[in-house]
Amino acid sequence: MDRASTPPPNTFAGLSLVLDRVAERRDDHAWIDAKARSGDARYLLLDAAGDTLLQRDRQALRWLDVTEREQRLGDVPASLLGLIDGRPHFVLALDDAARTSALAVSLGAPFASLRHSALQLPIEEAALFAYAKGLVHWQRETRYCGRCGATLRLVSAGHRAQCSNTDCARVHFPRTDAAIIVVVEHDGACLLGRQAGWPVGRYSTLAGFVEPGETLEDAVRREVAEESGVLVDEVHYHSSQPWPMPASLMVGFTATAHSREIAMRDHELEEARWFTPQQIADGLADGSFLPSPPLSVSYRLLAHWLQRRGGMDLDDLIAAARR
Numbered sequence: 001m002d003r004a005s006t007p008p009p010n011t012f013a014g015l016s017l018v019l020d021r022v023a024e025r026r027d028d029h030a031w032i033d034a035k036a037r038s039g040d041a042r043y044l045l046l047d048a049a050g051d052t053l054l055q056r057d058r059q060a061l062r063w064l065d066v067t068e069r070e071q072r073l074g075d076v077p078a079s080l081l082g083l084i085d086g087r088p089h090f091v092l093a094l095d096d097a098a099r100t101s102a103l104a105v106s107l108g109a110p111f112a113s114l115r116h117s118a119l120q121l122p123i124e125e126a127a128l129f130a131y132a133k134g135l136v137h138w139q140r141e142t143r144y145c146g147r148c149g150a151t152l153r154l155v156s157a158g159h160r161a162q163c164s165n166t167d168c169a170r171v172h173f174p175r176t177d178a179a180i181i182v183v184v185e186h187d188g189a190c191l192l193g194r195q196a197g198w199p200v201g202r203y204s205t206l207a208g209f210v211e212p213g214e215t216l217e218d219a220v221r222r223e224v225a226e227e228s229g230v231l232v233d234e235v236h237y238h239s240s241q242p243w244p245m246p247a248s249l250m251v252g253f254t255a256t257a258h259s260r261e262i263a264m265r266d267h268e269l270e271e272a273r274w275f276t277p278q279q280i281a282d283g284l285a286d287g288s289f290l291p292s293p294p295l296s297v298s299y300r301l302l303a304h305w306l307q308r309r310g311g312m313d314l315d316d317l318i319a320a321a322r323r
Helices: 029-037 066-073 097-107 123-141 216-228 277-286 297-310 314-322
Strands: 042-046 078-084 087-093 152-155 160-163 177-186 189-194 206-209 232-243 248-257 271-275
Touching: 029 078, 029 087, 042 066, 042 123, 066 097, 078 123, 087 123, 123 232, 177 216, 177 232, 177 297, 189 206, 189 216, 189 297, 206 216, 216 232, 216 248, 232 297, 248 297, 271 277, 277 297, 277 314, 297 314
Parallel strands: 042 087, 177 248
Antiparallel strands: 078 087, 152 160, 177 189, 177 206, 189 271, 232 248
């Protein structure tokens, strides 16, 4: 298959190719404890901001081994991420800023955010970081039962939270908020929008959260109409991306508009415009056009569209503009 039909994987995607989440073992306490104490266990530490430690001398995650965990963070509960080549991987969440700072100094390992480190990390490590960040965010935000208000306790190796009120005992599951993101096209041009707070010249594909009782395709049509007034007909799935900033799943689509008529209906976007492939190429060359950062599926959607409709490689265009 050619490049136009096989776009590169989105950032944070493809973790299932290397990680076994072993969901069926999460309530096997003896098995979890044995894995946590094994010599090949690895621990990822997340601070209160959801940042983690990196290696001092290279762009890679700084995992703690079982000895470091027991000596420095033995009182911090571990949540199981899964197995890679049989090796157990866990995440530790520590809100104590003084302890995390002291640990970073003693290990000589700086903290870094997911957003700023993901593209420099190995693909599977970026995905693991995203997975851990999403899980820990849910744990921190889900402390009380939504039914009765009692406190919750983490169970199932950190992947469930159960109400402590025995008369309720409701089980809460990790939450993921579905959002659509779409490149809309009409007669050789694509629709992009910009928000007022973005850098000058930055345009992105349109996006929004899915509402109750709504299909993903209907969410595409509604969001595009609300943000730009453009009416969309055909909608086709492209790809998806975990986006734990803080708890979304971005579901990417391509869509075809009825016309190029734009009628802004709300104030979410400062501007919406149609771009041909040549206009994008010219804008990249003279600095008047900035795409979304490569971290986002928005970049992938635009790159795929540009390749299919204009035979142009977005990465190459950006590299040429920087020379």
